[in-house]
Amino acid sequence: MISNLITKYLNGDATEKEVELIFEWIDASEANKKEFIALKKAWALTEVSNTDKDLAWKALQNKIPKAKPTKYKVWIKYAAVLVLFIAIGRLVWINTNQTPEPNNTIVLEIEGSSIKLDSLIQHVTDQSGEVIAEQNNNEIIYKTSKTSAPIEYHTLNIPLGKTFKVTLSDGTKVYLNSGTTFKYPKQFSNNSNRLVYLTGEAFFEVKEDKANPFIVNINDIAVKVLGTKFNVNAYPENSTTSCVLVEGSVQVYNLNNSNNNALITPNHKATWNPASKVFNLKQVNTHLYTAWIHGEIILDSAHFSSFSKKLERAFNVKIINNNSLLEAQEFSGTINFKTSSLADILDLLKFDTYFDYSIEDNQIIISNN
Amino acid sequence: MHDYSKTELLNFKNLKSGNEKAFEYFFNKYYSHILGFCIQFIYDKPQSSGITQDAFLNLWLNKGKIEKVSGVESFLYTYAKSKCLNAIRHNQVKERYKSKTLNEKERELDFDILNSMSFDTLALSELEDLISKSIENLPEKTKVIFLKKRFENKKNQDIANELNVTVKTVEAHMTKALKILRLNLSDYLPLVLITLILSKH
Structure with missing residues (x-):
């Protein structure tokens, strides 16, 4: 009798009622427990999942570090003439072969060519063949340096569904959220402002350097800092740009009229409305704004529409909600989008407020029921 | 080995x-x-x-x-x-x-x-050998059903249709297979139990 149930359970076919019976039986004696454990172990070791291995292999292949970048580095070290050729070759290859590929790799634009940052470890070298940065999984770290030569800019493009971290040559750390473009100098100048450009969302831990203020340009405004931690949200589809300060002090100002400015103190958010050209200051809980760095979305009595955009970016999907009841509901809690699948998260929400949804291509459609 | x-x-x-x-x-x-x-x-x-x-x-x-x-x-x-x-x-x-x-x-x-x-490599290979030997030694019909179920992931109903038996028969064979496996694996049990008791206190 119980053996039958256990077989059913291990096979994932047992009903909740039956599972309850099994657990009662397990709790009844140490011998029962021992027997169950032995069965589950045998089961787990003989379990084979029939799945598309080819697909899994392709996905894995894309992740394993290739020997290629090192070769590339060696070439340009010894043959400067080759650089241009390789750079063009890469570019052409990117333009032709890469077009059908979905846009899901992090790309570093550097001196007219693009480097895919999809390996586990790779060195990024400049024209002279010198290693200027090292990519390690989801992070790129620039060598500490300064220059008196004209500044050269690098650009990082983070696709939807990915996040990334960059340590700049001055030691400033920048966390980049999905769908973000960040432009920054390869090396900062000895004696001028440290100027960077952002579209999207980023969290900055700026290295202090009073002589060379750090300035983030976002469309028509700038954030000027001296050494501090803050989050900037400036996605193009948002009508406003916001800056949340965790530590230190920053000034935000309109690039067309620097007299139109505001000083932000910790735990405050400044919101810029480009239409009315006004900065609005508000006290906030900064954790809500910086949770994404740890792969989390914190909900504090949040309506579905207020975080569905975040889910869209984190999973590179489009969510269409036709369920008014779901929208009316408020959710509190933490969603971990790095370790959970979108289906898991939707299941969790469903547990609170039931809804049906269908998936078509990259669209999640929540029906009205 | x-x-x-x-x-x-x-x-x-x-x-x-x-x-x-x-x-x-x-x-x-x-x-x-x-x-x-x-x-x-x-x-x-x-x-x-x-x-x-x-x-x-x-x-x-x-x-x-x-x-x-x-x-x-x-x-x-x-x-x-x-x-x-x-x-x-x-x-x-x-x-x-x-x-x-x-x-x-x-x-x-x-x-x-x-x-x-x-x-660790020894325990794993021993245990696996034991499991595969145990499966090998199952009565023929039980073995066929067990393999279909476990390695081809088939549903009881499909196996029953395929072998022209009732679902109840398939279930009975699966239970039998597990009982035999359990018996053969019993050597590994004391170890499990000890670890369990130790980790509880």
């Missing part, structure tokens, strides 16, 4: 020197097993696929440290085990039941089971 074929040893040698083809050989050999193992504790295929992919990725990164051909499988299972334990510890495992107590009980038990599993 496990006997490894020449192909296996050659592939292992090539894996260590960074040959992707050799890596693919081991991937094909163990992928479905590691994934199946994770699903038994995580109950979610996408999440388990992630862990399995990570296990292989880390096998590739640590290939230099693996000393024996048997170490490949041992590495993969050990990695999967620790990731599954982590997921349970951090409550990232799918809640399968409405009852909170039941979910908690399952998690606790799964945690203990995983914790008690040792994947």
Whole structure:
């Protein structure tokens, strides 16, 4: 009798009622427990999942570090003439072969060519063949340096569904959220402002350097800092740009009229409305704004529409909600989008407020029921 | 003891020197097993696929440290085990039941089971040999049904139709197969029990 149930359970076919019976039986004696454990172990070791291995292999292949970048580095070290050729070759290859590929790799634009940052470890070298940065999984770290030569800019493009971290040559750390473009100098100048450009969302831990203020340009405004931690949200589809300060002090100002400015103190958010050209200051809980760095979305009595955009970016999907009841509901809690699948998260929400949804291509459609 | 074929040893040698083809050989050999193992504790295929992919990725990164051909499988299972334990510890495992107590009980038990599993190369190969021998020695009909169910993932109803027997018969054979396996594996039980008792206090 119980053996039958256990077989059913291990096979994932047992009903909740039956599972309850099994657990009662397990709790009844140490011998029962021992027997169950032995069965589950045998089961787990003989379990084979029939799945598309080819697909899994392709996905894995894309992740394993290739020997290629090192070769590339060696070439340009010894043959400067080759650089241009390789750079063009890469570019052409990117333009032709890469077009059908979905846009899901992090790309570093550097001196007219693009480097895919999809390996586990790779060195990024400049024209002279010198290693200027090292990519390690989801992070790129620039060598500490300064220059008196004209500044050269690098650009990082983070696709939807990915996040990334960059340590700049001055030691400033920048966390980049999905769908973000960040432009920054390869090396900062000895004696001028440290100027960077952002579209999207980023969290900055700026290295202090009073002589060379750090300035983030976002469309028509700038954030000027001296050494501090803050989050900037400036996605193009948002009508406003916001800056949340965790530590230190920053000034935000309109690039067309620097007299139109505001000083932000910790735990405050400044919101810029480009239409009315006004900065609005508000006290906030900064954790809500910086949770994404740890792969989390914190909900504090949040309506579905207020975080569905975040889910869209984190999973590179489009969510269409036709369920008014779901929208009316408020959710509190933490969603971990790095370790959970979108289906898991939707299941969790469903547990609170039931809804049906269908998936078509990259669209999640929540029906009205 | 496990006997490894020449192909296996050659592939292992090539894996260590960074040959992707050799890596693919081991991937094909163990992928479905590691994934199946994770699903038994995580109950979610996408999440388990992630862990399995990570296990292989880390096998590739640590290939230099693996000393024996048997170490490949041992590495993969050990990695999967620790990731599954982590997921349970951090409550990232799918809640399968409405009852909170039941979910908690399952998690606790799964945690203990995983914790008690040792994947050092000797234990693993012995245990696997034992399991495959036990399956080999099952009565013919029981064996056919067990293999169809476990390795082809067929539903009871499909097996019943295929073999022209009732679903009840299929269930009875599965139960019989498990009883025999349990009997053969009983040598491994005292160890499990001791670990369990020790970890409880």
